[in-house]
Amino acid sequence: MKFLFAYATRIQVIGCENANRDGGFLLAANHISHFDPFIISSVVQRKIDWMAMAEFFPLPLLGFLLRAVDAFPADRNRADRRTIRTAIKRLKNGRIVGLFPEGGIRDGARSLLEGAALRPGASTLGHIAGVPILPCVIIGSDRLYSKRRWLPLRRTPIWIAFGNPIPHFPDLGKSAARACIERELATAFTLLYAELREKFSLTPDDLPHPPRQRMAE
Numbered sequence: 001m002k003f004l005f006a007y008a009t010r011i012q013v014i015g016c017e018n019a020n021r022d023g024g025f026l027l028a029a030n031h032i033s034h035f036d037p038f039i040i041s042s043v044v045q046r047k048i049d050w051m052a053m054a055e056f057f058p059l060p061l062l063g064f065l066l067r068a069v070d071a072f073p074a075d076r077n078r079a080d081r082r083t084i085r086t087a088i089k090r091l092k093n094g095r096i097v098g099l100f101p102e103g104g105i106r107d108g109a110r111s112l113l114e115g116a117a118l119r120p121g122a123s124t125l126g127h128i129a130g131v132p133i134l135p136c137v138i139i140g141s142d143r144l145y146s147k148r149r150w151l152p153l154r155r156t157p158i159w160i161a162f163g164n165p166i167p168h169f170p171d172l173g174k175s176a177a178r179a180c181i182e183r184e185l186a187t188a189f190t191l192l193y194a195e196l197r198e199k200f201s202l203t204p205d206d207l208p209h210p211p212r213q214r215m216a217e
Contacts, residue, residue: 002042008144010155011043012200014192015162018134019044024091025165026129028122028185029136030113031100032208035144040098040136041069043160049090050098051083074099084125091129099125101185107208112186113137113193123181127174132165133181135188139196142208159200161192 005011019027027048029040037050047070054073057063074083087097101122102112110116126133140158143149149156166184169177196202 001038005039005042008150008154008156009039009140009158011039011158011160013043013160013162014195014199015164016043016160018162018164019096019136020046021134021165022094023131024094024129025096025131026091026122026126026133027096027098027136028101028133029098029138030111030189031102031105032107032111032138033105033141033144035141036100036138037071037098039141039158040138040160044096046096048096048098051087051100053104054080084128087125088129091125091131097125107142111208112189113208115186115190118182118185120178120182122185123178124174126166126168126181127177130168130170132167133185134165135163135185135192137161137163137189137192137196139193139202139208140206157206159196159202159206161196163188163192 027040029036037048037052041048050069050071051074052066052071054075056066057073072083072086074080091097099122101118102116103119106112106116108114112118122133138158138160140156143156148154166181166188169180172180
């Protein structure tokens with residue numbers, strides 16, 4: 001993956017040291033393309049075990065690739081006990097579990113970057129497992145849907161920001177802790193998104209677009 005994206009992209013990262021911290025934690029990122037988990041993993045020194053959509057695993061090639069990198073299936077429409085147990089076990093063993101709290105690819109007003117509501121899975125899992133949650137914002141990966149972006153020497157720019165870890169608020173009850181985590185996560189995503197836009201002087205064309213629109217570019 002590192003070789004592939006080094007050829008096709010030029011990735012600029014803010015706060016990578018936050019993602020290379022020791023111990024188990026959840027990595028929660030926005031989701032704008034199917035390339036996101038592979039690109040994020042390529043810039044983090046530690047291995048990330050991603051929660052991926054269950055419908056991907058029966059596909060021969062994609063399912064093999066996902067299992068090879070220790071991803072595990074998650075049903076995005078309901079809370080699955082087996083998925084939760086798997087995630088908690090890996091987190092308690094000091095591993096990183098990555099997930100997308102939007103529940104799927106989102107852009108525009110549907111995206112948490114634009115203030116859309118977070119799904120409760122990340123906050124609930126972080127509190128139950130007793131681990132911090134690290135927010136991550138990625139911009140530019142949706143451009144890779146266009147075949148022209150894979151031409152030699154094109155090197156599509158992609159920007160990633162890792163925030164500070166958000167605690168799981170062990171002194172609070174489940175509902176109160178989840179509310180605090182979700183509030184801090186939402187704020188972190190907004191601030192990281194603004195930081196990337198300002199630091200790299202991003203234009204509207206750089207920001208997330210619907211996949212079909214990107215494919216037509």
